[in-house]
Every structure is written in C-alpha cells, then in structure tokens.
Amino acid sequence: GARLHYAQQWTLIQNYRQETDINIQPPSPCSLLHGSVHFQVWSDRCLKKILDLSALNKHGRVYEDAQFGCLAWSTCESRLLYVAEGKRSIGESYASASSPSAGEPRDKSVYWEDWGEGLTSKSVPVLCVADVAKGTVTVLQGVPSHVSPGQGLWxxxxxxxxxxxxxxxxxxxxxxxxxxxxxxxxxxxxxxNCECLSGDTSSVSSPRLSPDGRYLVYLEGQVFGPHSQCLSMQQYDLETRKISVLVDVVNRPKKDEFAGLYEALPPRCWASDSQRVVFSSARRNWRQTVQSFSLHSAEKFGSWKLLTIQNDLMVVHCSHLNEAPRGPHSQFFAEWNVTTAVLVKLGFAVLMGKIVDFLLGSYPHTLVSTVRILFLALCFVVNYRGSTGFGQDSILSLAGNIGSQDVKDVQRAVLTALADQTAEKLLTLDPDKVVVMGGSHGGFLACHLIGQFPDFYKACAVRNPVINAATLLGTSDIVDWRYSSVGLQYSYDQLPTPEALTTMLQKSPITYAPQIKAPVLLMLGGKDRRVSPYQGLELYRSLKSRGSPVRLLLFAEDAHSLARVDTQADCFLNVVLWFQQHLYLH
Structure with a gap:
C-alpha cells in the first residue's frame, strides 16, 4: 500500500551547429527505486563507481525532498554536495536546554523535533561532501548552531x-x-568559516549561481503571515558584495502584466550569458514561463513550467485543461488535472475561463486551496481571493476574512455559473443537484458552504478539513497560521487568550454544524500533522448526534495529502459513489 518511486531517463541531444535541431531519445524503461543508501556515479552510460553511504556511517538518511535536499557537483566534477540527517550525537535535543555530558548515556525517549507535515523524518540536517575519487564522505563543520542547512550549491x-x-x-x-x-x-x-550573506529577518530560498560564478540570485519574502506569498528576487554580486532587487513584489498586477513570483526557481535557471534568469510563475489562473520579463501566451498554449535550462536549451512542461502534459506536474493551475480528467470520463463537464474571468474583474481570486464544485455535468474550480497569481494585496486580503470572503467568493461563482447557463438556455446544469468537495482549507470552505447554505448543496466530500480553528491551535505544525488567518499577530511566545480563541471559533464551520443538511463524507489521515484527524472527528460526532448522514474514512498510515496510491484510489471511488448515491444518479 505504500507509495512506490520510479525513475525514468530522457535524453535530449542538441546539434549546436543548428540550434533548432533537437533530438529527443526514447525514454528508458521505468525502474523501481529502493531505499538503499548509496551513490552510483555514471559516465558515458557506464557505471563508474558506487559509494556505500551506510558503510561509511557518517550520517543518517540522505534528504531527497525539495525543501532541504540538493545534489550538486563541484565545478571540477570530483565532489558531490548533498544534505542528510545528522547523527543525533552531534547535536543537542531541542526539548532540553543542554546535551548530556560526554560519556553520559542518552535517553532514547527524549523528544526530537522535526520539521512538520511532510518532513517528519527531518530534524537535524547536515551538509555533506562525497569525494568520488577518494571514496570518502565529509560532514561540513561551521554551520551556525541555530539554523538547519539545506538547498546547498557550490x-x-x-x-x-x-x-x-x-x-x-x-x-x-x-x-x-x-x-x-x-x-x-x-x-x-x-x-x-561561515558568513551570512543576506539579511537575517526575512525568508530566503532557491539560491542559484550564474554560469560565470559572479552573481547569486535567490527569493526573499516576509516572515509569518500568509504561507504562500508574493516573493522578490534578490541578486548578490560576489565581487562587489552588494545586494540589489532584480524582481520586486507585485502588489496589484494590471491585466496581462507580470503578476509576481510565487514558486521556487528551477535548479537551472540562468541563460549562458549570465545576464538573464528564466523562471515560471503564476499569473491569474495560469502558470507561465518568464524570460527577460516577457510573458508567453498561456491562454493560447496552456500552462508552461520551466523544468531546466542548459546551454540556452529550455525544457518546458506544458499542459492544458483538455491536454495531458508531456512531463511531471504537481499543484493545480489551469492545466491538466487527473482528477478532473477522470470526472469528465464519468460524464462531468469542466467549465473554466469565461465565468472565472467575469468573476475576477477587479476582484482577484485565489489558489491557496482549491474547492471543486461538482454539478451533474460540471466540475467548477474556483480561485477565491487570497492566493497566488494575483498580487500580494490579494493574498493579504484573506487574513482575518476566512469563513466569509472566501465562502462568498465560491458561492458567487456557483450562482454566476448557474445564472449564465440559464441565460444561455443551457440545460446541462441542474441547480437542484449541486455538491461540493475540498481538502484542507478547501475542506474548511466546503463545510462552511453546506452550513451557511444548507438547502443549496446536496452532498459534501472533504479531505482533512479544518473544522474548529480554536481546538486546532495546539495540534497543528503551523500554529502561526492559526493566528494570522483570523487577523491576529503571532510570536513564538504566544499564549492563547479567551478573545483569540473566541475569534477562531466564530470563524470556524463547526459553528454552523446544527444547520448542516447535506450528507457529509469525511476522509482523514491518521498521521496528519497539519490538520489533526480529530478536526474531522469533531464534525463527525456533531453530525452523528443530530442524526445527520455522515460517513468517515480513516487512513491510519496517511498524512495530510492522503498521497498513498491505494488511498487516492479509495478516496476518489468513494467520493464518486457518495455523490451518485445522494444525487440519485445510479
């Protein structure tokens, strides 16, 4: 039942005498990746060397995540930089003020903090260098003790x-x-010897070095507040040691203009002249590739995401709502989405574009969490105000207005869709068969919708929903957002007050539980660190006590994303059957 990881190699060969002559070799067969801890060094399609990291015993598990992980060759291609879990003996437990004295036995039951949802195996990252020629591994010393290192490069x-x-x-x-x-x-x-190059009061990520080694660009944002913000791109000149703003935060983008930076830079993003940086970013409902600050037409060609660039050859992932991608993809934009695609196969139509553009106008909508509205023949995706792609002001507008602004945006979108199809005399949408689904904050919205509009929605399916922000306060790995989302300031020494807890409760869907009439399907991850499964259980018990139809699926080994393959299949089938049952579509 666990998720399996596979690798597949694609080879692109460019004829540099004819820049347009690009040959894409057939992909290699998919190979299953096992959890062995070793490096394989290949050259000219031949295995040259194997480094057995377990036998060298210098550190713990190698990090493969995008948050900390890296795998970077030195310029001479003799050394490899990577991040791994440090041996517990080299650091102190963060649950106590000091480490045991030398020679004193360690208590195995001492609590070690991790980095939360999706990073539960990460606690004490260390920078490591593997010397391929010598077959040795060195854990780099000198990293300040108050920080955890990651995203390294030579x-x-x-x-x-x-x-x-x-x-x-x-x-x-x-x-x-x-x-x-x-x-x-x-x-x-x-x-x-370690030196801090940037300021230390901001949030920094995605450092990328220019091919000539002179410039270092990186993304910078604010600390606390909304988790997905509009970021600036900073440039550090290694010769003059000066920092300049390359791309600033966009507060209110004008129509068809660059809307700001919202996602990590590709590992390779510099043009060969060391004068241009190429990257992808959201603009309204689209993801676009930006080069020299010019925009490709996503509406015509689909959503574009830059995967890598080398010798000015760009590898770009492109997909549309009705066209599957030719590469990997992750978060939802106006691009290929497998869930939507299968719903279409089952008879649901997908509606995007006109209604969304009409809704946006001067009211930017959001993509922090996606709420999918399913009609008898419609899957409608609402980008409510407060998320990426529409400027920093739109993002900040949601803080303090959750449960109201976002709920009204979604409801207005649904009503507009129904009104449009009535005006155009389309008979495919049945206003008496509207259902709603969502996950995380989208689940929060779905539960608000069925509570605030109890006669409008006929069924609901939610994944790990936020039900009661007040009771979630002490169990979430992102406690700061619990304050910021309701418009309150956060600090590490924050203690709950009656006023803060009251505000959180008032903005939570649990307050509307007595009004809920729609049958509710709850899907919860037993190992969810972001939204405790007890949130869903709180709604489950409230609905059960009132005799309201409710079903709960608990996936004990899954976390917030419910990403295991068997879980995804189970959830999708149960959602479809739940909607069919309560819309009488059998």
Missing part, C-alpha cells in the same frame, strides 16, 4: 558552498508549503 572556485539556513530556535514550525519561515543565505568554506 561556489565557482569549489572551495566553499552556499546554503539556506532556517532558524530552528526557539522551536521548529512546519516548512512544507510555507515560504514564510525565518531563514538566510550563508557561505561556508571547507575550513569551517
């Missing part, structure tokens, strides 16, 4: 490395999907 001289360091004092907050954690850009030489 300097041009090969004698020092750059990395992002995240503050883990006084305690760790969840990092996954959170670009608002205090962090800074550091330079560490191989002798253990």
């Amino acid at each position: 300097a041009h001289d090969g004698e020092s490395v750059f990395f992002v360091g995240w503050w883990h004092e006084p305690f760790r907050l969840g990092l996954r999907f959170c670009s608002n954690r205090r962090s800074a850009l550091f330079c560490l030489d191989l002798e253990g």
